[in-house]
Amino acid sequence: MNVSDRGFFVRGLYLAAALAVSSLAFASVSLAQNAGSPTARHAGGQAAASGNGNTVRDLSAVQPDPAVRSGVLPNGMHYAVMSGGAPARGISFRFHVNTGSYEEHDDERGVAHFLEHMAFNGGRNIPGGQLDKLFGAQGVLFGRDQNAETGLFGTTYELDIPEVDKAKLDLAFGWLRDIADGLTLDPAAVDRERGVVLSEDNRSRGPARTWGEAVQKFLAPELRSTDHDPLGSRESIKSIDAAKLRNFYQRWYRPDQAIVVVVGDLPVDELEKRVVDTFSSWKPIGAEPPRVPISKPNLSRPFEVLNAAQPYLPASVDLCFGRADDEEIPDTVARARLLLERRLWRDVLNERLRTEAGSDTPPFGRAEVGEHEADKEALYSCLDVLPLKNDWRGGLDAALTEVRRLQAHGATSDEVGRALEGIRAEYRAAADSSRATPSAVLAERLMNEEVNGDVLATPRERFRILDRADAGLTERDIDTAFNRDWAGSGPYLIVSTPDGVDAAAVKAAYTEDMSGAVPPPLTAVKAATWAYADFGPAGKVANRSEVANPGFVRVTFANGVVLNFKRLTASQDKIEVRVRFGAGRREIPNKDYYAAELGSQLFVEGGLGKHDAETLRRLFNDHGWGAEFNILDDAFVLQGATNPTDLDVEMQILGAFVTDPGFHKAIDAKLPTAVDLMERAAKTSPEFAASQALNRAVAPNGVYVTPPRDELLAINSSTFERLFKPALTQAPLEVTIVGDVTEDHAVDAVARTLGALPPRTATDRVRPDTFFLRYPKTAPPIIHTTYESSEDKAVVSLLWPLYVAEPKRRREEYALNVVAQVMDDAIRHRVRTQMGKSYAPQVGMASPDDADQGAINALIETTATDANAVAEAARDTTADIAAHGVTQEAFDAARKPMLDAIPNRMEDIDWWEGGLDGSAGNFEILREFIDYKADMESVTLEDVNRYAKIWLSQTPIIVIATPAPPTSTASVGAKAPAER
Numbered sequence: 001m002n003v004s005d006r007g008f009f010v011r012g013l014y015l016a017a018a019l020a021v022s023s024l025a026f027a028s029v030s031l032a033q034n035a036g037s038p039t040a041r042h043a044g045g046q047a048a049a050s051g052n053g054n055t056v057r058d059l060s061a062v063q064p065d066p067a068v069r070s071g072v073l074p075n076g077m078h079y080a081v082m083s084g085g086a087p088a089r090g091i092s093f094r095f096h097v098n099t100g101s102y103e104e105h106d107d108e109r110g111v112a113h114f115l116e117h118m119a120f121n122g123g124r125n126i127p128g129g130q131l132d133k134l135f136g137a138q139g140v141l142f143g144r145d146q147n148a149e150t151g152l153f154g155t156t157y158e159l160d161i162p163e164v165d166k167a168k169l170d171l172a173f174g175w176l177r178d179i180a181d182g183l184t185l186d187p188a189a190v191d192r193e194r195g196v197v198l199s200e201d202n203r204s205r206g207p208a209r210t211w212g213e214a215v216q217k218f219l220a221p222e223l224r225s226t227d228h229d230p231l232g233s234r235e236s237i238k239s240i241d242a243a244k245l246r247n248f249y250q251r252w253y254r255p256d257q258a259i260v261v262v263v264g265d266l267p268v269d270e271l272e273k274r275v276v277d278t279f280s281s282w283k284p285i286g287a288e289p290p291r292v293p294i295s296k297p298n299l300s301r302p303f304e305v306l307n308a309a310q311p312y313l314p315a316s317v318d319l320c321f322g323r324a325d326d327e328e329i330p331d332t333v334a335r336a337r338l339l340l341e342r343r344l345w346r347d348v349l350n351e352r353l354r355t356e357a358g359s360d361t362p363p364f365g366r367a368e369v370g371e372h373e374a375d376k377e378a379l380y381s382c383l384d385v386l387p388l389k390n391d392w393r394g395g396l397d398a399a400l401t402e403v404r405r406l407q408a409h410g411a412t413s414d415e416v417g418r419a420l421e422g423i424r425a426e427y428r429a430a431a432d433s434s435r436a437t438p439s440a441v442l443a444e445r446l447m448n449e450e451v452n453g454d455v456l457a458t459p460r461e462r463f464r465i466l467d468r469a470d471a472g473l474t475e476r477d478i479d480t481a482f483n484r485d486w487a488g489s490g491p492y493l494i495v496s497t498p499d500g501v502d503a504a505a506v507k508a509a510y511t512e513d514m515s516g517a518v519p520p521p522l523t524a525v526k527a528a529t530w531a532y533a534d535f536g537p538a539g540k541v542a543n544r545s546e547v548a549n550p551g552f553v554r555v556t557f558a559n560g561v562v563l564n565f566k567r568l569t570a571s572q573d574k575i576e577v578r579v580r581f582g583a584g585r586r587e588i589p590n591k592d593y594y595a596a597e598l599g600s601q602l603f604v605e606g607g608l609g610k611h612d613a614e615t616l617r618r619l620f621n622d623h624g625w626g627a628e629f630n631i632l633d634d635a636f637v638l639q640g641a642t643n644p645t646d647l648d649v650e651m652q653i654l655g656a657f658v659t660d661p662g663f664h665k666a667i668d669a670k671l672p673t674a675v676d677l678m679e680r681a682a683k684t685s686p687e688f689a690a691s692q693a694l695n696r697a698v699a700p701n702g703v704y705v706t707p708p709r710d711e712l713l714a715i716n717s718s719t720f721e722r723l724f725k726p727a728l729t730q731a732p733l734e735v736t737i738v739g740d741v742t743e744d745h746a747v748d749a750v751a752r753t754l755g756a757l758p759p760r761t762a763t764d765r766v767r768p769d770t771f772f773l774r775y776p777k778t779a780p781p782i783i784h785t786t787y788e789s790s791e792d793k794a795v796v797s798l799l800w801p802l803y804v805a806e807p808k809r810r811r812e813e814y815a816l817n818v819v820a821q822v823m824d825d826a827i828r829h830r831v832r833t834q835m836g837k838s839y840a841p842q843v844g845m846a847s848p849d850d851a852d853q854g855a856i857n858a859l860i861e862t863t864a865t866d867a868n869a870v871a872e873a874a875r876d877t878t879a880d881i882a883a884h885g886v887t888q889e890a891f892d893a894a895r896k897p898m899l900d901a902i903p904n905r906m907e908d909i910d911w912w913e914g915g916l917d918g919s920a921g922n923f924e925i926l927r928e929f930i931d932y933k934a935d936m937e938s939v940t941l942e943d944v945n946r947y948a949k950i951w952l953s954q955t956p957i958i959v960i961a962t963p964a965p966p967t968s969t970a971s972v973g974a975k976a977p978a979e980r
Helices: 008-020 111-118 131-137 166-182 187-203 207-219 234-239 242-252 268-279 333-357 392-409 413-432 439-452 459-469 475-485 503-515 590-602 613-619 644-657 671-683 686-698 709-713 717-730 743-751 807-834 867-884 888-905 909-916 923-938 941-952
Strands: 048-051 054-057 068-072 078-083 091-097 146-150 155-161 258-264 304-309 316-324 366-374 378-386 489-497 541-547 552-557 562-567 575-581 628-631 636-642 734-739 783-788 794-801 842-846 855-862 957-964
Touching: 068 268, 078 268, 078 439, 091 166, 091 439, 111 146, 111 155, 111 187, 111 242, 131 166, 131 807, 131 888, 155 166, 155 439, 166 268, 187 234, 187 242, 187 807, 187 855, 207 304, 207 316, 207 489, 258 268, 258 439, 304 503, 316 392, 333 366, 333 392, 333 413, 333 459, 333 475, 333 613, 366 392, 378 392, 392 475, 392 489, 392 503, 413 459, 413 475, 489 503, 552 743, 562 743, 562 909, 575 644, 575 909, 590 628, 590 671, 590 717, 636 644, 636 717, 644 743, 671 686, 671 709, 686 783, 686 794, 686 957, 734 743, 734 909, 794 867, 807 842, 807 855, 807 867, 807 888, 807 923, 807 941, 855 867, 867 941, 867 957, 888 923, 888 941, 909 923
Parallel strands: 078 258, 304 489, 562 734, 783 957
Antiparallel strands: 048 054, 068 078, 091 155, 091 258, 146 155, 316 378, 316 489, 366 378, 541 552, 552 562, 575 636, 575 734, 628 636, 794 855, 794 957, 842 855
16 A cells, blocks of 8 residues: 555556456457466477487477476486576576475475475575575565465475676575575474464455355365365464474475476576586485375266355356366377367357457456366366346356357357467467566476476477467367367356345256257357558658667657657567657546546557457457556556567557547446445455545545545546547657667658647646645554454554655655665564564555655554554664664665666666656656666665654654454355255
């Protein structure tokens, strides 16, 4: 919660509500991932076949990446190393232990995860309490660069170093070896960490988790994964001691159960040598223990219903079929074909469901089919529906109509073709940009493939396998795959609404839908023709200048459009585009603030004048493009990510949005549900309760206090059109393009779109009464507020007001950034490490120029019982910093990660995009960008101590949000009798 950041948490709720009812699924092609691709999982295959004594390439097998060197040490430890990745001089480590909560004994629940925590509490090479300090001094930030994760079948430790040297390598490998067999597991440290683990469990508690656990138990009561949550239970966590941890540690942390991956900007020989030298002496203790057999789903279960009253969650309908997991499939073309067929029928059906959701009278807010995995145990094909206005029956009826239509008549060749082209576009983008992939992403990919037993292949090789997998594919193959996957045990029908629904009624509705008349075949839709390919004669360049420092080109077109351009080849095949216009927040009436925030999230859902959102997605399903609308303090920004091949398409789409935005009325049917979802979620959020309590206390008439329900329900597409269309279609445009593209190409793409538009006249769009937050000079008494929950979970917020930022105080701002990081380290050490009362306390700073008053804010999740003690500890810790100053060690640990990140940021596309965007109209943006490195390097310990004393000596504004009994309780209803 950062109230200085224009109601951050409020925007988060609006975003969640907007996405919940969005039928566009936002941006047609991801340039950075292969989610859901036919390379996701299962056991590995062979890279080559032998014949007549010679090695012959088997075109049906996945070929390993020649840049990856993998092997197995004599002690059984697997490793993979790779030279490369971005940024330059960066390096990423992944250490995986192939055992998680699945192997825990009944009296060990939560031990694997607890042990993960203890890996940060001291070992043979790094004594207890020294890990943060040693890594911080090397520029490695806990949480950002160093973390870990425990699941059912393994624990993975993560370490990313932005700029490597010998000292950092020594420290990194020393820590990894400590994890392997050097943890001290000191009983006192175990007792301290217990509170942190309990806090982690506590922070995830709430209606969503409770309902999710109920659904999991309903779907798979017989599976071991259902009752082996990695967190364990509160009771089991309290019973864990050093002896239990050591027993599990010695049993499972052994080289034959471990994988190490290292990817970085060092020679592969050096990386391999460091791995061999570090881990060859690691010896297992005793024989490898037996593993628990993988449980299997009950495939004879018939139709069952789970119903519930869930007043704090969105109404939802889920229909699932269960089947056994097909885990032992080799990583070959055959597997790629199987998973491709599964993906395609889902994409075809989801396109139909999106079309329904995007109609003028949508029957549901969103509906989609997907495949959910109970890892290694079972697969579930599920239809998930978000009803509108809690009409679960109407949503179920409409979604099942599309399922039955596909069952009866199959997919069309056009649908399959579009879906396949969309998948190919994903693969193509991943392959084209593979050289610029961050080392952290590469390390994650290599680790996933090692864990799953897959071949360590390049994205281009995966693209080749896709080409072979889709050979001869027809719509009949997709129909067969659908009928194969949309079957199994069940169905299992899960319905939750705010007031509950009778299980018998749910069962009757499904039976009636499935026994009714077969829906007619899909009505053929005439293929749309893109209506915005021609913006008129290309615009002429009126002026071109090179800005030597920091190094970019500025082009002004005859119609007044300004282009800031920077070629950045390090972002291989990636391009970011931003179009800036208008006055943003400053031209929105205060009474419309909430409407504007919601409208910005739903803007693309409104489509274009000549194309609705779903038509837009279909038209460019096989292209890389994006469109996102944001409201800044001083401008609106329309932005998207693309690639060199699709830059022209991207500019046409953005050009269409700034000339003919649609604001289609289809949004209106979904807005009441979006408001309803936001309100219900807000009731159970301690962060939102604290934010609202603060705003009511310091600015009761300000825009950040949530307006009454009737005002929210009055918002519609016409409101968005009134607020956004004038600036979109009339305000002058400043374009910024950064990425792997030539200047000629970028200038030409803008010339034929935005540069071809009629000139736009600059007018003063700033309102004189725009509200910006100001804090009282004297802190009010501690603000206590409540939210609805039966969980013992609280949030403590401490806020130190600063000043209204301006360019001439930039040095002070940077010093205070260091102060905030020092506070983050100190409060985390006090509240988490010493007291064990919070999992992840966070300190942040917001200081926008000439807008909301700046502030440093500490947000701490804890229990209601400990809230007052935590608030006092955080306040006292900060007061000590103000009174006694920051030590050189704390200063270095806070500032060094900031400095070390700068060289890598200079290669980052987002860094340049943010630095150049808006610079044509505001030189201070450019000056700050140019001087940032020098300014940060010039910040001294004396600066930090001076400003810490000035701003942290004041009494902070403290808000404590604690739970109050719910006004109504959610309860899971009884299952309907199973049919025999």
